[in-house]
Amino acid sequence: MSLSSFASLVAFGLVLLGAAIVQVGVVPAIFLDAFGAPVLPVAVLAAWAASRGVETTWAWAVPLALLLGSVSEMRAGWFVLALIPTPLLVAAIRARTPTIPTTMLAAAGGAVAYVSTLTLAANRLPLLSSALDATMRGAVLTALAGLVVAVALVPLRPRERGLFRS
Numbered sequence: 613m614s615l616s617s618f619a620s621l622v623a624f625g626l627v628l629l630g631a632a633i634v635q636v637g638v639v640p641a642i643f644l645d646a647f648g649a650p651v652l653p654v655a656v657l658a659a660w661a662a663s664r665g666v667e668t669t670w671a672w673a674v675p676l677a678l679l680l681g682s683v684s685e686m687r688a689g690w691f692v693l694a695l696i697p698t699p700l701l702v703a704a705i706r707a708r709t710p711t712i713p714t715t716m717l718a719a720a721g722g723a724v725a726y727v728s729t730l731t732l733a734a735n736r737l738p739l740l741s742s743a744l745d746a747t748m749r750g751a752v753l754t755a756l757a758g759l760v761v762a763v764a765l766v767p768l769r770p771r772e773r774g775l776f777r778s
Contacts, residue, residue: 620664621668621671624656624660624664624668624672625671625672625675627656628653628656628657628660628672628676629675629676629679631652631653631655631656632652632653632676632679632680633679634652635651635652635653635680636680636683636684639652645743645746647727647740647743647746647747647749647750648743648746648747648749648750648753649750649753650723650750650753650754650756650757651722651723651726651727651750651754652754652757653676653680653695654695654698654719654722654723654726654754654758655719655723655754655755655757655758655760655761656758656761657669657672657695657698657699657722658698658701658702658714658715658716658718658719658722658758658761658762659715659719659758659761659762659764659765660761660765661698661699661702661703661706661718662702662706662711662712662714662715662718662762663711663715663762663765663766664765666699666702666703666706669698669699669702670699673692673695673696673699674688674692676691676695677689677691677692677695686730686733686734687733690729690730690733691730693729693733694725694726694729694730694733695722695726697721697722697725697726697729698718698719698721698722698725698726699718701717701718701721701722701725702714702715702718705717705718711762711766712759712762712763715755715758715759715761715762716755716756716758716759716762717755718758719751719754719755719757719758719759720751720752720754720755720758721751722754723750723751723754723755724747724748724751727740727747727750728740728747
């Protein structure tokens with residue numbers, strides 16, 4: 613691993629942990645409905661995995677889950693299970709789809725998986741079915757947040773360097 617790719621991986625981790633802190637502190641104050649809120653860590657994971665590769669996202673799943681679990685009454689393992697579907701969705705979609713649509717689809721699906729997993733962990737699964745419209749609103753907002761992050765990552769995407777390559 614080169615120094616620049618290591619530095620970008622560390623920068624990604626810091627942005628991801630920052631998104632988790634914002635998710636825990638600011639998002640509940642803005643969005644009173646927890647099901648309708650965007651899931652910022654999922655949006656960042658989806659955008660990074662779609663633009664830089666799924667293999668670089670796994671390293672940050674556990675520290676992210678530990679941070680989210682430390683400020684929640686749920687165990688960190690549930691957060692790991694809630695975050696795993698996002699890179700898996702990117703891997704499934706990425707083969708045939710460009711980066712931006714992949715990010716949005718994976719972020720929306722990852723948000724639904726995240727909310728569903730944590731609702732199941734809290735033993736409140738009937739609550740999920742009654743809040744289906746709010747869950748879909750949260751998925752759309754997460755997809756839009758993923759779009760913003762993916763567009764911000766476009767200049768940082770890996771590409772071949774050379775005299776006659778763009």
